[in-house]
Amino acid sequence: MTIDELDARLITLLTEEPRLGMLECSRRLGVARGTVQARLDRLIDRGVITGFGPDVSPAALGYHVTAFVSLEIRQVAGHDPVAHRLARIPEVLEVHTITGGSDLLCRVVARTNSDLQRVIDVIVDVQGVLRTNSIIALDTPVPYRVLPLVADVPRQEGRRPS
Amino acid sequence: MTIDELDARLITLLTEEPRLGMLECSRRLGVARGTVQARLDRLIDRGVITGFGPDVSPAALGYHVTAFVSLEIRQVAGHDPVAHRLARIPEVLEVHTITGGSDLLCRVVARTNSDLQRVIDVIVDVQGVLRTNSIIALDTPVPYRVLPLVADVPRQEGRRPS
DNA sequence: TCTACGAGTGGACAATCTGCCTAGTTGATC
DNA sequence: GATCAACTAGGCAGATTGTCCACTCGTAGA
Numbered sequence: 001m002t003i004d005e006l007d008a009r010l011i012t013l014l015t016e017e018p019r020l021g022m023l024e025c026s027r028r029l030g031v032a033r034g035t036v037q038a039r040l041d042r043l044i045d046r047g048v049i050t051g052f053g054p055d056v057s058p059a060a061l062g063y064h065v066t067a068f069v070s071l072e073i074r075q076v077a078g079h080d081p082v083a084h085r086l087a088r089i090p091e092v093l094e095v096h097t098i099t100g101g102s103d104l105l106c107r108v109v110a111r112t113n114s115d116l117q118r119v120i121d122v123i124v125d126v127q128g129v130l131r132t133n134s135i136i137a138l139d140t141p142v143p144y145r146v147l148p149l150v151a152d153v154p155r156q157e158g159r160r161p162s
Numbered sequence: 163m164t165i166d167e168l169d170a171r172l173i174t175l176l177t178e179e180p181r182l183g184m185l186e187c188s189r190r191l192g193v194a195r196g197t198v199q200a201r202l203d204r205l206i207d208r209g210v211i212t213g214f215g216p217d218v219s220p221a222a223l224g225y226h227v228t229a230f231v232s233l234e235i236r237q238v239a240g241h242d243p244v245a246h247r248l249a250r251i252p253e254v255l256e257v258h259t260i261t262g263g264s265d266l267l268c269r270v271v272a273r274t275n276s277d278l279q280r281v282i283d284v285i286v287d288v289q290g291v292l293r294t295n296s297i298i299a300l301d302t303p304v305p306y307r308v309l310p311l312v313a314d315v316p317r318q319e320g321r322r323p324s
Numbered sequence: 325t326c327t328a329c330g331a332g333t334g335g336a337c338a339a340t341c342t343g344c345c346t347a348g349t350t351g352a353t354c
Numbered sequence: 355g356a357t358c359a360a361c362t363a364g365g366c367a368g369a370t371t372g373t374c375c376a377c378t379c380g381t382a383g384a
Contacts, residue, residue, distance in 0.1 A: 002224060011216055018214035021341060032362045037343090047222040052180035052214055054173055056308045060209040061315050062164060068230075068260070068267065083303030090314040095304035098230070100297045105230065106304075109311070135262045141245035142257035142268075146218045149271070152252040153223050183370060194333045199372090 003048060005154040006031065010039055011049070015147055018052070058093070063109035065116050066137040069123060070102035072130045079103065082128040089126075091119045102133065165210060167316040168193065172201055173211070177309055180214070220255070225271035227278050228299040231285060232264035234292045241265065244290040251288075253281045264295065 003011075006029065013028055014020065022040070026033040043049045058066070073082050079097045086092050086106060094107040106123070110116035116134070124132055165173075168191065175190055176182065184202070188195040205211045220228070235244050241259045248254050248268060256269040268285070272278035278296070286294055 011218060015213075015215040018216070023341060033342095034363090035361055038360075043216075047219055049216045050219050050222075051177075051217045053177040053217060054180070054205075054211045055213045055215065056173060056312055057209055057212050058308060058311060060212075061311065063311065066258070068258075079301070080303060087304045088310075090310035092304065093308060093311070094306045095302070096228070096230075096299040097301045097303065098297045098299055105297070105299070107306070135260045135267065137258040137260055137267070139241070139259045140257070141242060141259065142249045142254065144256045144269070146220060146255060148250075148252035149220060149223065149225065149255070150218055185370060195371095196334090197332055200331080 003043070003150070003153055006035075007039055007043060007048075008150050008154050010036065011043070011150050012147055058109045062111050063091070065110045065113055066140070067108050067110070067116055068135045068137065069106045069108055069120065070098070070133045070135075071104040071106065071123070072101075072132075073103045074128050074130055075103065077128060082126060085126045085128070086123065089119070089122055092123070165205070165312070165315055168197075169201055169205060169210075170312050170316045172198065173205070173312050174309055220271045224273050225253070227272045227275055228302070229270050229272070229278055230297045230299065231268045231270055231282065232260070232295045232297075233266040233268065233285070234263075234294075235265045235290050236292055237265065239290060244288060247288045247290070248285065251281070251284055254285070 009029055010025065013025060020028070022036050023033055026036045029036065040049070071082070073079065082104065083095050083097070086095050086104070089108075091108050091110060092106050093109060096105045097103065098105045108116070108119055108123070110119045113136075116136070120132055120134060123129060171191055172187065175187060182190070184198050185195055188198045191198065202211070233244070235241065245257050245259070245266065248257050248266070251270075253270050253272060254268050255271060258267045259265065260267045270278070270281055270285070272281045275298075278298070282294055282296060285291060
């Protein structure tokens with residue numbers, strides 16, 4: 001399941017100027033409106049585009065501290081029950097099960113460093129959590145982005161003689 | 163800088179049904195259209211909402227493997243030059259400078275486990291990178307989300323008698 | 325108490341866009 | 355040569371947008 005160059009250009013365009021309507025997109029991309037609509041619909045129901053939600057900045061809400069907290073858990077019950085409980089903590093933005101010495105990796109945010117202590121305490125209190133280890137993100141020189149990847153896919157496909 | 167309950171409801175609504183226009187939002191929220199527009203504009207230029215870009219799933223593009231790679235770097239030149247070079251790798255989705263034993267933490271994706279080896283090789287090749295340590299995300303029981311946080315902010319403000 | 329001000333309401337307007345449809349090309353496949 | 359998917363180009367009614375306006379309401383200050 002892959003995308004072609006027009007798809008990539010469409011995604012790039014929409015990422016850079018999300019307020020654009022279909023009509024304007026078709027003008028920018030130099031294709032017919034119906035094509036843009038068809039492409040977008042296909043991208044959405046193939047699952048490439050999962051949504052158009054507003055991107056909210058936790059920092060702008062006062063959550064200036066980001067940390068990665070790795071957890072060791074009591075494994076008898078499995079990961080899911082713990083993950084499920086972690087999901088109830090608003091400050092936990094993301095949970096992964098991982099390889100290596102720990103079992104779970106969470107991205108958490110907090111208002112300040114001492115607020116982070118509070119959040120970690122809440123996490124430690126979660127049933128099944130044995131230990132935590134926190135790493136604070138001091139700065140984010142490359143914020144989350146997918147565009148380079150999107151732009152890269154059709155290039156790779158192009159090179160690969162099908 | 164904070165948000166009130168109406169802001170939170172608006173963000174929630176837009177997250178759940180991003181295709182909605184302003185008019186429909188105003189109907190759902192039970193306020194006037196102008197209010198919704200004013201709120202949204204304010205959220206955007208206060209930086210709470212940073213964009214409306216399409217959310218792209220790397221997995222749907224064939225990048226089924228996610229990993230967190232922590233890097234030790236030669237610190238004489240600082241973090242930035244290395245981060246700048248890492249930014250040129252499409253598979254590197256995110257880079258943070260961190261506390262603890264390592265200097266940088268990257269989120270990377272790859273098509274397969276062996277493709278991950280290729281990506282890591284590219285990272286190791288980056289000038290200034292001394293060592294890497296990779297952790298593979300096996301599963302993501304809680305995918306990135308901010309909604310609980312958004313819903314929580316006005317509650318906290320409410321409790322706090324100003 | 326009176327005034328100013330920010331925020332919200334409700335309505336109006338032209339311009340634009342959307343959803344949906346039709347008909348004709350094109351290129352690849354069988 | 356026929357078929358099919360994808361694209362182009364256009365038309366149409368209905369909905370939405372951006373942008374006004376006048377009015378109300380609650381708060382804070384004079």
